[in-house]
Amino acid sequence: MATLIAPDHPSPVADAEALRKACQGWGTDEKAIISIIGHRNAVQKKLIIQAYEDIYQEDLINRLESELSGDFERAVYRWMLDPADRDAVLVNAAIKQTVIDYRVIIEISCIGSPEDLLAVKRAYQHRYKHSMEEDLAAHTTGDIRKLLFALVSVYRYDGDEINARLAHSEADILHNVIEEKVLNHEEIIRIVSTRSKAQFMATLNRYKDDYDTSITKHLVEDPANHYLAALRTAIRCINDPHKYYEKILRNALNKRGTDEDALTRVIVTRAEKDLNEIKELYYKRNSVSLDHAVAKHTSGDYKAFLLTLLGKED
Amino acid sequence: MATLIAPDHPSPVADAEALRKACQGWGTDEKAIISIIGHRNAVQKKLIIQAYEDIYQEDLINRLESELSGDFERAVYRWMLDPADRDAVLVNAAIKQTVIDYRVIIEISCIGSPEDLLAVKRAYQHRYKHSMEEDLAAHTTGDIRKLLFALVSVYRYDGDEINARLAHSEADILHNVIEEKVLNHEEIIRIVSTRSKAQFMATLNRYKDDYDTSITKHLVEDPANHYLAALRTAIRCINDPHKYYEKILRNALNKRGTDEDALTRVIVTRAEKDLNEIKELYYKRNSVSLDHAVAKHTSGDYKAFLLTLLGKED
Known part of the structure; x- marks a missing residue:
């Protein structure tokens, strides 16, 4: 179950206008931005981006990036991208790190359906003019290459039959x-x-x-x-993806120095999917709610945004 | 360019009726069968199969298989299948041979577009309830597995950009x-x-x-x-796929004992695509027309069928 709370039929044009207003003039109205995009699902965000482009001939995501900063900016950027495109961006960033972040690549290749993975591959090619497989293979070596390459490449059978x-x-x-x-x-x-x-x-x-x-x-x-x-x-x-994500969150929030990258990734990618189940597991395992832990380890607009995505009522 | 000669708007119902007639009574009218299916493209054949099923509650491909025999039967069977499904059948047969026929697997993974390969993978899963990758990996070992597995798995980028x-x-x-x-x-x-x-x-x-x-x-x-x-x-x-296919045909027709399997495969899979270019190359390389070579090394209905697909006018 999702944690995201989104109204049924928001107006993309009204949203675009409100976001424009929040970005204009002296200072940016971060609260207004969070109150809109923190309550919109993927389809609704896509329509806002389209409406914004049509009305103002400007790319909304670029505009938000230029208005915001730090962890909040990165979280908003990732949240605003279409899910398959977001995963493509995450994979590309993971591949380009000095030590490749295999977790991101494995999450995307093993947790979604084979069709989801295919959608990410298409988005990756559209954005980078390369295949995900060739970039991964060119940036890795040895055993880890063999494993990640196979995981990313194969178009798995998705049926329930068991032999x-x-x-x-x-x-x-x-x-x-x-x-x-x-x-x-x-x-x-x-x-x-x-x-x-x-x-x-x-x-x-x-x-x-x-x-x-x-x-x-x-x-x-x-x-x-x-x-x-x-x-x-x-x-x-x-x-067990839920258990896996619980552990990622636990590690991200327990370390001295929060791992904002992992924290943002899990919340942004799962808020519209199964973040509720992950929250429940987190509570069972840590005897503290995920909202509470996030509130303790983050601050400012970044904190407000994550808590909104976690389903905290305004 | 295709060698297949197909009319623009044949009637699927009339074709289904004529095929039914050719299959009924004493003996089968192979000439009638060839005169219809040897002049229909993939879309037209699909409509005939549908019409035949609707009218007679019978699978046309099964019926043809039971009426025909030998190389002719195998060629008709392969020709009647939808192209992606046919490739899936060819790959599965290649994998299951004692010594895997790598040529078939390489043709299908390297000659068509990435989208073509994806369509074959989908057809394979639909038919066999397994992924093509898992069956291939389970039936091969060593270096050839590494190569074939990678060729079959990767969703290549299809753009023209060159670095x-x-x-x-x-x-x-x-x-x-x-x-x-x-x-x-x-x-x-x-x-x-x-x-x-x-x-x-x-x-x-x-x-x-x-x-x-x-x-x-x-x-x-x-x-x-x-x-x-x-x-x-x-x-x-x-x-250079044309050059490759020319060589496959040359080997299939030059050996003592024609390689009917390879001959059928190339003609059936390329007749609607680029068999004309392959024919031209064949003539340049061997100073004898492909039609002539095929006629010399085959006989009966099989020969008549292949020559029809090669564009010989009735």
């Missing part, structure tokens, strides 16, 4: 290569990256039944091994 | 790994499988300019090395 015999035999394959301590074995990457999610989860369950532990517990070695960390991340994202 | 500096640096990368005789190097597979076709062809040209030979000449070692043969095939399919 129990295959789950059995592939749980054994996984166990054998883990026993032999070949944790970068091609077969692990093949099974994680190509099987349908339903089939892969059946294999994970089978593994747990036959070997008494979840496979991620067996995929630990040197903590600095990025490939293994990425592999565990992929398995978690497929197996 | 000359990148072509230069990647030609050098290719040359370096070839110099070091690491012909299965990850970088070769990355460049061949992920770059847009326009970009990759710029890299090939640059390679030729800088090193005086086409790269395929440098990718030869042990003739029994299937990975290298597949790599050369991929490069040829991207670089």
Whole structure:
């Protein structure tokens, strides 16, 4: 369930006019901006951007970027983008970091549906005139490249059918290569990256039944091994995305120095989808509400905006 | 240009009735069947199949299969399928062979557009309830798996933009790994499988300019090395599909014992696309027309059908 609270039929023209007013004259009216865009879903935002362009011959997102600053600006920018385009921007930024942020790439390739991933690939090509696959492959090497490349490339089957015999035999394959301590074995990457999610989860369950532990517990070695960390991340994202996101938020909010990038990413990308379930998990795990934790670790307009997206009533 | 000769507005109902008549009673009227389906494009065939189903509550393709036999049956079956579905069937058959037929997989992943490949993947999933990638990965190993998997998986960028500096640096990368005789190097597979076709062809040209030979000449070692043969095939399919198909036909028709499978595949898959260009190349290269060669190496209804698809007037 979404946390976003959006009215049913706001007027795109009235919204565009109000945003224009908030951006004009002395100082920017951040509160007015938050009160509008913090309560609009993806379709509604698209219509506002279109109306704004038609009326003022100006790109609304550019205008907002020039009016705002810091974490608030970055959050607004990401929030205003169309979801597939936003994911394309996130992937591109993740690829271009000195040490590639594999979490972003894995979230986008493993949590959404195969059609969602395809939409991100199209948006990526439209924006960067490259394929996501070629940029990823050109900026990575070794085992982590093999894993991320396969995850991003494959157009997974999305059906619910499960082949129990295959789950059995592939749980054994996984166990054998883990026993032999070949944790970068091609077969692990093949099974994680190509099987349908339903089939892969059946294999994970089978593994747990036959070997008494979840496979991620067996995929630990040197903590600095990025490939293994990425592999565990992929398995978690497929197996239980809510739990995965809860952990990302927990880490983002617990560290000395909040990880605003991760915090913004999770709230902005999930507010219209399943942020409510993630909030509930967060509360269960931490005995403090996510709203409370966010309020404690952030400030100013950035804080107000995140809390609005989290469903706090104005 | 197509070789297929199809009327503008045939009646699907009249065609369905005529096909029904050709299939009924004593013996099958193969000539009548060829005279209809050998002159209908993909859209027209789809409408006939629909009309036939509506009128007779029977699957036309199944009926034709049960009436016909041998190479003729197989050619008709493949011809009647919707193009994306046909490619899915061809890939599945290629994967399931004891020694995987990499040519089919490379043709489908490297010759059509990225959208064509996506359509084949969708058709594959619809028909087999698996992804093409998972079946391919599960039936292959080693270097050839790495290459074919990447070719099939990547959603290539289809734009015309060329980055000359990148072509230069990647030609050098290719040359370096070839110099070091690491012909299965990850970088070769990355460049061949992920770059847009326009970009990759710029890299090939640059390679030729800088090193005086086409790269395929440098990718030869042990003739029994299937990975290298597949790599050369991929490069040829991207670089010059007509030339590639001409060679497939030449080999199919020159061997003692015609390779009907390859012959059927090329004619059936290209008749509505570019078989005319392939015919012209064939004539230039062999000083004999393709029609003539086909007529010499085939017989009966199979021969009549192929010649019809090749554009021979009845």
